[in-house]
Amino acid sequence: MDTLTQARIKEIRSLSEKKYRQQTGLFVVEGEKMVEEAISSGFEPVELYRRDQIGEKAMSRISGMVTPSPVLAVLRQRSYEMPDISKGLFVALDGVRDPGNFGTIVRLCDWFGVDAIFASEDSVELYNPKVVQATMGAIFRKKVIYCDLEQLCARFAASSIPVYGTLLDGDDIYSQPLTANALIVMGNESNGISARVRSHVTSAIRIPSFTGGAPTAESLNVAIATAVTLSEFKRKFHKLW
Amino acid sequence: MDTLTQARIKEIRSLSEKKYRQQTGLFVVEGEKMVEEAISSGFEPVELYRRDQIGEKAMSRISGMVTPSPVLAVLRQRSYEMPDISKGLFVALDGVRDPGNFGTIVRLCDWFGVDAIFASEDSVELYNPKVVQATMGAIFRKKVIYCDLEQLCARFAASSIPVYGTLLDGDDIYSQPLTANALIVMGNESNGISARVRSHVTSAIRIPSFTGGAPTAESLNVAIATAVTLSEFKRKFHKLW
Numbered sequence: 001m002d003t004l005t006q007a008r009i010k011e012i013r014s015l016s017e018k019k020y021r022q023q024t025g026l027f028v029v030e031g032e033k034m035v036e037e038a039i040s041s042g043f044e045p046v047e048l049y050r051r052d053q054i055g056e057k058a059m060s061r062i063s064g065m066v067t068p069s070p071v072l073a074v075l076r077q078r079s080y081e082m083p084d085i086s087k088g089l090f091v092a093l094d095g096v097r098d099p100g101n102f103g104t105i106v107r108l109c110d111w112f113g114v115d116a117i118f119a120s121e122d123s124v125e126l127y128n129p130k131v132v133q134a135t136m137g138a139i140f141r142k143k144v145i146y147c148d149l150e151q152l153c154a155r156f157a158a159s160s161i162p163v164y165g166t167l168l169d170g171d172d173i174y175s176q177p178l179t180a181n182a183l184i185v186m187g188n189e190s191n192g193i194s195a196r197v198r199s200h201v202t203s204a205i206r207i208p209s210f211t212g213g214a215p216t217a218e219s220l221n222v223a224i225a226t227a228v229t230l231s232e233f234k235r236k237f238h239k240l241w
Numbered sequence: 242m243d244t245l246t247q248a249r250i251k252e253i254r255s256l257s258e259k260k261y262r263q264q265t266g267l268f269v270v271e272g273e274k275m276v277e278e279a280i281s282s283g284f285e286p287v288e289l290y291r292r293d294q295i296g297e298k299a300m301s302r303i304s305g306m307v308t309p310s311p312v313l314a315v316l317r318q319r320s321y322e323m324p325d326i327s328k329g330l331f332v333a334l335d336g337v338r339d340p341g342n343f344g345t346i347v348r349l350c351d352w353f354g355v356d357a358i359f360a361s362e363d364s365v366e367l368y369n370p371k372v373v374q375a376t377m378g379a380i381f382r383k384k385v386i387y388c389d390l391e392q393l394c395a396r397f398a399a400s401s402i403p404v405y406g407t408l409l410d411g412d413d414i415y416s417q418p419l420t421a422n423a424l425i426v427m428g429n430e431s432n433g434i435s436a437r438v439r440s441h442v443t444s445a446i447r448i449p450s451f452t453g454g455a456p457t458a459e460s461l462n463v464a465i466a467t468a469v470t471l472s473e474f475k476r477k478f479h480k481l482w
Contacts, residue, residue, distance in 0.1 A: 100341070108465055113451035174476045210354035210475045220468075224349055227465045228472045234451045235415045 004049070004058050012047075012062045012074060018125050025077050027127035030069040034137055038075055041140035047074040064129050077127055080116070080143040086159050087181055088115035089233060092149050094197050095188035096123045096222060103134020104223040105186070110138035112230040117144045118152055118183075120197075149185070153200030156183045162203045165193050166225055170204035173232050180237045186226050205229070245290070245299050253288075253303045253315060259366050266318050268368035271310040275378055279316055282381035288315040305370050318368055321357070321384040327400050328422055329356035330474060333390050335438050336429035337364045337463060344375020345464040346427070351379035353471040358385045359393055359424075361438075390426070394441030397424045406434050406442035407466055414446045414473050421478045427467050446470070 014020040015028045026046060029038055039045065051059040051070045059068040091114050096102050102124045109117050124131060126144050135142075153163050164178075165185040185201060187193035193201065207220060207228050220228070255261040256269045267287060270279055280286065292300040292311045300309040332355050337343050343365045350358050365372060367385050376383075394404050405419075406426040426442060428434035434442065448461060448469050461469070 104462055104465065108461060110452065111450045111461055174479075207472075209352045210479070211351065220349060220352055221345055221464075223462075223465065224345065224468045227461075227468050231448075231469045231472060238415075238451070 004054055004062070009058070009061050012072075013064075015074065016064050016129055018128065021077070021125070021127050026074050027077055027132065028064065028072060028074055028129060029132060030063060030065055030072045030129075031133075032069070032071055034133070035071050035073045037137035038073060038140050043075045043078075043140055045073040046076055049073075080145050082145065082147070083116045083143060085156060085161065085183075089181070089230075089237075090114065090116055090118065090156075090183045091226065091230075092118040092120075092152060092183055092185045092197075093123050094120050094149055094185055094193050095191070096186065098189055099124050099128050099130035100134050101189065101221065101223045102126075102128075103131040103136075103139075105226050106131070106135040106142055106144065107138040108223070108227050108230065110135075110142050112227075112234050114142070114230065117142055118149065119144060119146050120149045120194075121146055149197045150200060153183065153185070153197060157200065157202065163201050164203045164205055164229075165198060165201035166206060166229060167193065167198070167201065167204040168206065170206035172208050173205045173229065174208070176203075176205055178233050178236045182233065184226075184229055184233070186222055186229075189222055245295055245303075250299070250302050253313075254305075256315065257305050257370055259369065262318070262366070262368050267315050268318055268373065269305065269313060269315055269370060270373060271304060271306055271313045271370075272374075273310070273312055275374070276312050276314045278378035279314060279381050282378075284316045284319075284381055286314040287317055290314075321386050323386065323388070324357045324384060326397060326402065326424075330422070330471075330478075331355065331357055331359065331397075331424045332467065332471075333359040333361075333393060333424055333426045333438075334364050335361050335390055335426055335434050336432070337427065339430055340365050340369050340371035341375050342430065342462070342464045343367075343369075344372040344377075344380075346467050347372070347376040347383055347385065348379040349464070349468050349471065351376075351383050353468075353475050355383070355471065358383055359390065360385060360387050361390045361435075362387055390438045391441060394424065394426070394438060398441065398443065403444045404442050405444045405446055405470075406439060407447060407470060408434065408439070408442065408445040409447065411445035411447035413449050414470065415449070417444070417446055419474050419477045423474065425467075425470055425474070427463055427470075430463055 021027055029035055049072045091109055132139055156163050161181050162179050163183045185193055262268055290313045332350055373380055397404050402422050403420050404424045426434055
């Protein structure tokens with residue numbers, strides 16, 4: 001730990017790039033709380049650097065933060081097998097590109113007890129540092145699986161599990177009898193659910209706006225829409241009304 | 242418009258700073274859609290610059306964006322009088338500091354038909370460019386009033402209107418009989434509702450987590466919590482179950 005060579009510093013910094021994360025299968029986590037949560041969730045640090053051991057200057061060179069955190073860990077990425085989809089609540093992200101949105105959605109899927117999260121290959125990468133930090137630790141507890149969403153939807157259909165999608169012409173979510181077992185598809189920030197995936201949606205839902213005829217906000221942010229949708233699913237499933 | 246002097250460029254750029262926005266009472270909006278929404282909501286541009294008129298180079302000098310937008314407007318700030326609080330749904334932000342959170346909340350208050358938004362003086366300023374852009378145009382439709390939240394809560398109490406606050410020891414929001422007329426207080430990103438304001442909360446509510454005993458996400462982001470709360474209020478008020 002006392003010999004943090006130039007080469008090692010460069011290697012750690014390079015993990016801010018997707019290319020190097022994919023080559024090495026590693027990623028970086030910063031902050032006391034995040035590192036603690038990683039360890040308590042069974043992520044064994046490959047390397048662990050503390051400011052009070054390597055010094056402020058070395059820390060600022062390996063940190064991706066404006067203000068270097070007191071602790072930085074290099075962790076090994078996990079890859080998750082396809083879970084049993086016959087029972088449970090699942091979320092699929094179709095082209096969610098913004099790291100803040102993606103990380104926030106992982107965080108709220110943790111809060112609302114979603115069983116696993118799927119993401120299309122054109123979504124932002126899970127181990128992007130901005131995604132990691134936005135999950136606030138949920139990344140260590142939730143399974144996130146990148147896959148072809150059309151094939152995924154077909155698997156849910158084959159198991160007779162509804163595929164919900166938020167669409168402009170969907171039915172009012174508040175008055176829908178939602179199911180306990182479900183896949184909920186959320187779309188891209190600008191374009192919504194892709195045409196390919198949309199054709200597999202079996203239950204189109206919509207969060208109504210309440211502006212009462214006044215000019216309306218044209219849409220909700222995808223993380224906000226996911227939160228409202230999950231809140232409705234969990235409330236109804238738990239008969240919390 | 243063809244004479245964009247150095248001095249004028251400097252003045253426009255200075256509006257990225259709170260100090261100059263407050264001195265001049267002006268603020269900047271960028272993007273076709275945002276400027277259109279401003280005009281359609283009755284904000285008369287004090288100045289209007291189009292890339293195809295002043296050129297790419299001049300535009301990049303006045304723009305605060307990484308990629309300069311095709312249009313930039315300088316607008317006059319509005320100040321709103323205290324609305325009639327005897328009827329309606331209101332949100333108060335107690336020290337919400339992050340511009341993205343604040344702007345997102347204004348946007349979703351527009352979606353959910355909130356009548357007016359209050360903010361403590363230590364919240365981020367409404368005309369901060371990041372707040373403005375995050376509202377996605379809702380800033381032109383919603384009243385946002387900065388005021389002392391303790392006095393505000395006292396006014397609601399005097400009108401016998403409940404003051405709701407999301408607190409850790411609050412009652413499960415899903416099983417609460419929420420009221421159509423209400424003030425909902427949302428707190429700071431790290432510290433929640435301040436102690437001073439908390440003492441005025443008459444109805445403590447809580448969004449339960451659904452992790453089923455597993456290690457939990459410790460909290461929801463304030464914008465996400467606001468969305469779930471407003472969804473519940475509107476759903477119940479409109480009898481949408």
